[in-house]
Amino acid sequence: MQRYYFDHNATTPIADSVLELFSKYLKDCSGNASSIHYHGQQAKMLLEQARRQVAGLLTASPKEIVFTSGGTEADNLAIFGTMRGNTRRHAVTTTIEHPAVLNAFAQLEQEGFAVTYVPCDSQGTVPVHSIAQALRPDTGLVSVMHANNELGTVQDIAAMADVAHQAGALFHSDGVQAAGKIPIDVTASAVSSGAGLGVDLYAISGHKFHAPKGVGALYVRKGVTLQPLLFGGRHEQGRRAGTENVPALAAMGHAAEIAKKANMSSQLRDHLQRQLAVSIPDIRFNAVDAPRIPNTLNVCFEGIEGESMVISLDLKGFSVSSGAACSSGAVEPSHVLLAIGLTRAQAKASIRFSLGPANDMQQVDNLVEAVAASCAQLRRLSPTYA
Ligand SMILES: Cc1ncc(COP(=O)(O)O)c(C=O)c1O
Numbered sequence: 332m333q334r335y336y337f338d339h340n341a342t343t344p345i346a347d348s349v350l351e352l353f354s355k356y357l358k359d360c361s362g363n364a365s366s367i368h369y370h371g372q373q374a375k376m377l378l379e380q381a382r383r384q385v386a387g388l389l390t391a392s393p394k395e396i397v398f399t400s401g402g403t404e405a406d407n408l409a410i411f412g413t414m415r416g417n418t419r420r421h422a423v424t425t426t427i428e429h430p431a432v433l434n435a436f437a438q439l440e441q442e443g444f445a446v447t448y449v450p451c452d453s454q455g456t457v458p459v460h461s462i463a464q465a466l467r468p469d470t471g472l473v474s475v476m477h478a479n480n481e482l483g484t485v486q487d488i489a490a491m492a493d494v495a496h497q498a499g500a501l502f503h504s505d506g507v508q509a510a511g512k513i514p515i516d517v518t519a520s521a522v523s524s525g526a527g528l529g530v531d532l533y534a535i536s537g538h539k540f541h542a543p544k545g546v547g548a549l550y551v552r553k554g555v556t557l558q559p560l561l562f563g564g565r566h567e568q569g570r571r572a573g574t575e576n577v578p579a580l581a582a583m584g585h586a587a588e589i590a591k592k593a594n595m596s597s598q599l600r601d602h603l604q605r606q607l608a609v610s611i612p613d614i615r616f617n618a619v620d621a622p623r624i625p626n627t628l629n630v631c632f633e634g635i636e637g638e639s640m641v642i643s644l645d646l647k648g649f650s651v652s653s654g655a656a657c658s659s660g661a662v663e664p665s666h667v668l669l670a671i672g673l674t675r676a677q678a679k680a681s682i683r684f685s686l687g688p689a690n691d692m693q694q695v696d697n698l699v700e701a702v703a704a705s706c707a708q709l710r711r712l713s714p715t716y717a
Pocket of ligand 1: 341401480505536537
């Protein structure tokens with residue numbers, strides 16, 4: 332059976348040229364980047380090249396890049412690294428963050444910090460004035476994701492960073508779903524002639540832009556001090572202990588260079604949206620009126636169970652995702668979809684399609700046909716669909 336992949340927000344396949352370099356480095360680059368001999372210095376050169384390439388993707392300086400084991404660690408390092416030991420005991424985040432951020436803040440609450448969770452509107456947009464209202468004199472950190480993994484909505488990070496800074500707080504953004512999909516300039520507006528985000532910390536993950544899994548990075552603006560999460564050697568300028576995974580990081584560097592040049596278009600995603608709209612009755616597009624990354628579409632199919640749709644499409648050869656998460660054996664609706672005001676039933680009836688460079692018009696048309704057939708079949712069996 333032909334298989335089609337429409338779940339690029341979960342993870343992306345490694346690009347061919349990235350895989351080629353990754354395999355070469357796994358074989359040829361056996362040194363430890365901390366060793367002073369030839370093999371160590373070869374590894375060090377590759378590591379520093381990767382740092383320049385990742386810095387390039389974010390419009391940062393290489394010294395501001397700390398390599399991590401992925402997006403989760405980068406988010407955790409940003410949050411715990413700035414808050415533990417901080418005399419300011421309050422932080423602000425949003426209700427639609429990824430668990431890598433939400434659960435880090437839940438842990439901070441366990442440790443005695445106060446956290447304010449700012450809600451979004453029905454389009455998945457967090458109003459800048461809501462962030463401003465949540466700030467307190469003791470706010471140490473504001474953390475707002477750049478692009479949402481389920482809806483694709485993009486927040487006004489530059490404006491939020493600005494209000495956080497005016498209150499003397501640091502600003503972190505989880506950029507895991509933005510990196511590789513939209514241009515990113517982490518620098519302050521004044522430096523970047525208006526286009527920059529002006530954040531202090533920015534997390535990315537290699538496997539979301541065609542690099543191997545298990546590598547990521549945290550941008551840490553020059554001058555921001557971080558407490559490490561891991562204690563050990565003085566790797567990454569004392570900010571992240573542990574021998575660096577040089578082959579995978581070098582592969583991520585190459586993927587970052589490709590991503591920097593790529594110009595992702597929303598054409599296919601918009602085609603998918605139009606075709607679904609004309610082919611299937613009683614559907615609603617979730618949060619499509621907000622600025623979005625170009626590859627994501629979230630759709631509610633009234634009267635169905637998203638999980639059943641995922642399985643039905645899988646049997647037809649299509650990999651898609653429902654935002655629902657399995658918790659203690661029960662399928663729980665997505666917290667993001669509930670946050671935009673969907674009912675539990677609507678949230679559980681929603682599917683995320685996330686496209687990538689290997690998808691084409693024919694694949695999208697085949698997908699629409701499969702979705703229409705699955706939807707009709709599931710609705711015939713549905714006790715709630717009239
Ligand atoms: C928005 C967001 N943040 C963080 C993560 C975690 O990244 P990683 O899988 O590299 O730990 C993900 C992964 O899905 C994500 O979508």
